[in-house]
Amino acid sequence: MTSAYQELSRTFQRLSRFGHLGAIAGVDMQTTMPPGGSQARGEAMAELSVFMHEVLTDKRLGGLFDAAQQESLNDVEQVNLSEMQRAWQQATLLPASLVEAKSLAGSRCEHAWRQQRPANDWQGFSANLKEVVKLSREEAQLRADALGVSRYDALLDVFEPGMTSAQLDQTFGDLKSWLPDLLQKAVAKQQQTPIAQPVGPFAIESQKQLGLSVMKTLGFDFNHGRLDVSAHPFCGGVPEDVRITTRYNENDFLSAMMGVIHETGHARYEQNLPKQWRGQPVAQARSTAIHESQSLFMEMQLGRSEAFLQHIHPQVVALMGDQPALALNNFIRQAQRVKPGFIRVDADELSYPAHVILRYEIERALIEGEIEVEDIPALWDEKMQQSLGIDTRGNYRDGCMQDIHWTDGAFGYFPTYTLGAMYAAQLFQAVKRAIPQVETLIQQGELQPVFDWLQQNIWQHGSRFPTQQLLINATGEALNPRYFRQHLEQRYLSE
Amino acid sequence: MTSAYQELSRTFQRLSRFGHLGAIAGVDMQTTMPPGGSQARGEAMAELSVFMHEVLTDKRLGGLFDAAQQESLNDVEQVNLSEMQRAWQQATLLPASLVEAKSLAGSRCEHAWRQQRPANDWQGFSANLKEVVKLSREEAQLRADALGVSRYDALLDVFEPGMTSAQLDQTFGDLKSWLPDLLQKAVAKQQQTPIAQPVGPFAIESQKQLGLSVMKTLGFDFNHGRLDVSAHPFCGGVPEDVRITTRYNENDFLSAMMGVIHETGHARYEQNLPKQWRGQPVAQARSTAIHESQSLFMEMQLGRSEAFLQHIHPQVVALMGDQPALALNNFIRQAQRVKPGFIRVDADELSYPAHVILRYEIERALIEGEIEVEDIPALWDEKMQQSLGIDTRGNYRDGCMQDIHWTDGAFGYFPTYTLGAMYAAQLFQAVKRAIPQVETLIQQGELQPVFDWLQQNIWQHGSRFPTQQLLINATGEALNPRYFRQHLEQRYLSE
Ligand SMILES: [Zn+2]
Ligand SMILES: [Zn+2]
Numbered sequence: 001m002t003s004a005y006q007e008l009s010r011t012f013q014r015l016s017r018f019g020h021l022g023a024i025a026g027v028d029m030q031t032t033m034p035p036g037g038s039q040a041r042g043e044a045m046a047e048l049s050v051f052m053h054e055v056l057t058d059k060r061l062g063g064l065f066d067a068a069q070q071e072s073l074n075d076v077e078q079v080n081l082s083e084m085q086r087a088w089q090q091a092t093l094l095p096a097s098l099v100e101a102k103s104l105a106g107s108r109c110e111h112a113w114r115q116q117r118p119a120n121d122w123q124g125f126s127a128n129l130k131e132v133v134k135l136s137r138e139e140a141q142l143r144a145d146a147l148g149v150s151r152y153d154a155l156l157d158v159f160e161p162g163m164t165s166a167q168l169d170q171t172f173g174d175l176k177s178w179l180p181d182l183l184q185k186a187v188a189k190q191q192q193t194p195i196a197q198p199v200g201p202f203a204i205e206s207q208k209q210l211g212l213s214v215m216k217t218l219g220f221d222f223n224h225g226r227l228d229v230s231a232h233p234f235c236g237g238v239p240e241d242v243r244i245t246t247r248y249n250e251n252d253f254l255s256a257m258m259g260v261i262h263e264t265g266h267a268r269y270e271q272n273l274p275k276q277w278r279g280q281p282v283a284q285a286r287s288t289a290i291h292e293s294q295s296l297f298m299e300m301q302l303g304r305s306e307a308f309l310q311h312i313h314p315q316v317v318a319l320m321g322d323q324p325a326l327a328l329n330n331f332i333r334q335a336q337r338v339k340p341g342f343i344r345v346d347a348d349e350l351s352y353p354a355h356v357i358l359r360y361e362i363e364r365a366l367i368e369g370e371i372e373v374e375d376i377p378a379l380w381d382e383k384m385q386q387s388l389g390i391d392t393r394g395n396y397r398d399g400c401m402q403d404i405h406w407t408d409g410a411f412g413y414f415p416t417y418t419l420g421a422m423y424a425a426q427l428f429q430a431v432k433r434a435i436p437q438v439e440t441l442i443q444q445g446e447l448q449p450v451f452d453w454l455q456q457n458i459w460q461h462g463s464r465f466p467t468q469q470l471l472i473n474a475t476g477e478a479l480n481p482r483y484f485r486q487h488l489e490q491r492y493l494s495e
Numbered sequence: 496m497t498s499a500y501q502e503l504s505r506t507f508q509r510l511s512r513f514g515h516l517g518a519i520a521g522v523d524m525q526t527t528m529p530p531g532g533s534q535a536r537g538e539a540m541a542e543l544s545v546f547m548h549e550v551l552t553d554k555r556l557g558g559l560f561d562a563a564q565q566e567s568l569n570d571v572e573q574v575n576l577s578e579m580q581r582a583w584q585q586a587t588l589l590p591a592s593l594v595e596a597k598s599l600a601g602s603r604c605e606h607a608w609r610q611q612r613p614a615n616d617w618q619g620f621s622a623n624l625k626e627v628v629k630l631s632r633e634e635a636q637l638r639a640d641a642l643g644v645s646r647y648d649a650l651l652d653v654f655e656p657g658m659t660s661a662q663l664d665q666t667f668g669d670l671k672s673w674l675p676d677l678l679q680k681a682v683a684k685q686q687q688t689p690i691a692q693p694v695g696p697f698a699i700e701s702q703k704q705l706g707l708s709v710m711k712t713l714g715f716d717f718n719h720g721r722l723d724v725s726a727h728p729f730c731g732g733v734p735e736d737v738r739i740t741t742r743y744n745e746n747d748f749l750s751a752m753m754g755v756i757h758e759t760g761h762a763r764y765e766q767n768l769p770k771q772w773r774g775q776p777v778a779q780a781r782s783t784a785i786h787e788s789q790s791l792f793m794e795m796q797l798g799r800s801e802a803f804l805q806h807i808h809p810q811v812v813a814l815m816g817d818q819p820a821l822a823l824n825n826f827i828r829q830a831q832r833v834k835p836g837f838i839r840v841d842a843d844e845l846s847y848p849a850h851v852i853l854r855y856e857i858e859r860a861l862i863e864g865e866i867e868v869e870d871i872p873a874l875w876d877e878k879m880q881q882s883l884g885i886d887t888r889g890n891y892r893d894g895c896m897q898d899i900h901w902t903d904g905a906f907g908y909f910p911t912y913t914l915g916a917m918y919a920a921q922l923f924q925a926v927k928r929a930i931p932q933v934e935t936l937i938q939q940g941e942l943q944p945v946f947d948w949l950q951q952n953i954w955q956h957g958s959r960f961p962t963q964q965l966l967i968n969a970t971g972e973a974l975n976p977r978y979f980r981q982h983l984e985q986r987y988l989s990e
Contacts, residue, residue, distance in 0.1 A: 036718035037736030223531035241532030
């Protein structure tokens, strides 16, 4: 006889297989599809979402969860059961009408934003955003009621289960106490040595070769994945077939290369999620923040380190051609340059947290109902002025209209970027303790011990442990921003 | 209130959207997917098939069909209803266990064939094929019982509704009465003028440019489709996003180019299926044979005609480089060369029907139980000897193991190739009557009147009319092989 647990597993395996088709259709849409295909594709994807939502919110599942609780399950099965239940609860919490209304409002807002942003049209944009905020507050309220937490905390829980704004206030408060000063010092220090700008054009084909070569160095499994091109870089697909993308600029190979390194971090996590539980929730990535910790581990801890840059330098010169600005020292300075600016996605790792904390503070107040959409630009200006000394008055395009997250109603997502950066620094410190000679190994391109450590401590566990437990198991302690500080001081202030 | 017809339409629209995702995942699998993704992809696609089969065989549909018959429907809705019902009946006819067993046996047979063919291993192959034949006979019997026709006729009906072996016997019998003689004469005639072989390499990128340019000439809509590369050329995707592929050989650009022309014929049919009924069965291509008529119209009637070859010749020389073997006369001879050989997919249009008729005669006898799998090689040799004078004894690899159709149990498919060729010739004759100056127009690359004719007479109708009615409406008469004969005599025997 089939147990209730087995029936639930089968349902989630089905969902995973349908998700596979959606993921591949999504990748195709971003990388390959001709423009005229978008309406039919959108309809097909929406049909799939509706169907998957139906499967996930099937009333029969409630009884199966009750029955499965009584069955004798091993450790992993118990965790899997609770992850399945979590997914089911999160889905059943929201009435289909709200899900649909939010999806439509999000599409409308994002679609109009594509024209409104270049036109700097805050009036037009804010009208659509209000509808998204209204529906997101409704969603947050339903989640909050179910979880017994505040509205914003209920949204945070979607992206980083267990995270609270109380903890974020403390952690980000810590960052805010030392980061502005560190940033200022780093900028002053870098001003002492001028950085030469490499001169392109750098052939796209050579940039692609460089990307593939760096992916190989970072252990990307080309039998289960590939590199493509898209307007916005991403990591998509499924663990058995991970698709990463980058975009090329003939005058700036470093940006494409660092994008590839970042996405390779996401990809290696996906490719190494536990194979024995494939298709089950326990085999999925732990959270958005842990995912980002893996990409930032590769990009910030490894990729922009002196040791790694030394290792790949000969290859860079071989493929991009030799020129004074590609001398090793200048190449390293280039990759570690600190330059506060308007745009989050272009930010260096010292300015990045300021962008994130600003968005966190605004989106939390927005969801909690402490401010309204009209209040955003003034708050944005004020906070940008305080943290990075940048004036964005009247410049909505490079201010509060620069990102896509709010258009879709993905409130609660932004903090995961900086959580990921802090997790990554803490993990790398643990690697250093476990492998004292790690810098020499990196310089020699012998990265297998580092990958083994990640495999052992992060990748193989999927969603087996809550984030904080995973972090404690791996590093001996819960999130501690001091490792991030150490990393930044070491890289940007030491002589 | 929703009518029964509307509910049925909604169900078939859902099926079409799920089919969209399956089609794109299928294209990705052939063009893009890394090898390690194949197992998970196979599982996801199988899950989708099972689900779509469930939706299509839902018991509720029976009642809806009964109710919809009573509703007041316009002409198109009535046809759509009967096409829906046809799809439903064909699906419900077969028990899920048989569908699954056949799919598994087919996969096993095809998978092993990939190794067995190069190894010329008939013993190994025939053991698997027997299972496929056994299950195909069961399927044929169930279909035959439902339709009240013979087993093989019931399979034919899947690919060309309404076609019978009685009509095929007559039509193919006609072909057999004059084609061998025509072929012999054509070969003798061509031997009088030696054909020079163009010397490569021809850069893949230039071949791709040539393909794209020819697609443009043939009116391919790049906003709703694209050209990619795969091991076996195909036309896939959905009407809103049609993907065609070719494969490149550095020493033979003509084969890739003709492949592109052929698939563009399939693509234009798909791209121009009636937009107002999208997602409904009535908007789908009429049949496999009509589909092939559109590809062969482009390839054989247009693509290899002197007028068309004259038109594209300057472009060919510009992209492939000038050389004596690319002089216009030799280029035309090359494209119209007749050379009987072992392999169907490499055959010229004069030898092709012999390959198809041979397979038709064998597969019909096999399905009707008149012969067994063991009898195939001897029959193959005998018929190959008779029709093309080719000795395949002991050479299974280039004989009865060359194709993939039987491994999957697609019995009844082969005849559609030659039906398509005959339909295409008959359609082109009608075009000539409608547009007397058509050859001059083709030579000038002014193909719009030809496309308009196809749009008017074939594309826009989808499945609105039965094949023979479609043909009568377009050409004034039912299938008549004499137009195919005229076309071949004109091209290959006239001075
Ligand atoms: Zn990332
Ligand atoms: Zn074809």
